[in-house]
């Protein structure tokens with residue numbers, strides 16, 4: 001079952017310039033900055049109305065956020081990450097309804113796999129032009145360094 005929205009990722013050309021607008025126009029505070037070596041992206045994360053917003057810039061022209069900007073000729077919402085209480089059954093249900101899983105751009109893994117905050121998976125299918133990510137957020141005791149996922 002989808003239980004909420006973990007984050008909304010927005011492709012930007014310049015994280016500092018974008019962040020300045022969010023801070024100025026929406027009063028955003030509590031920003032964390034990230035340089036993701038594996039995903040090759042620079043990001044600013046902050047909470048807005050209970051949902052995490054991620055401003056994301058690819059380091060390379062072939063990166064997924066750079067490609068988004070190229071395709072759309074503008075910045076915009078790249079993907080929505082939905083939280084689920086059971087990622088395997090979420091994926092099974094989507095696939096049984098015709099969805100195709102997509103390899104993770106950072107890990108090159110298709111299907112549910114570990115990220116820093118939870119198990120994640122991506123759909124090839126775009127929903128209204130947006131990529132879809134699922135995340136089963138780790139419970140206490142679980143984590144990227146803990147053992148294999150148990151249902």
Ligand SMILES: [Zn+2]
Pocket residue numbers: 104105106107108109113114115120
């Ligand atoms: Zn991954």
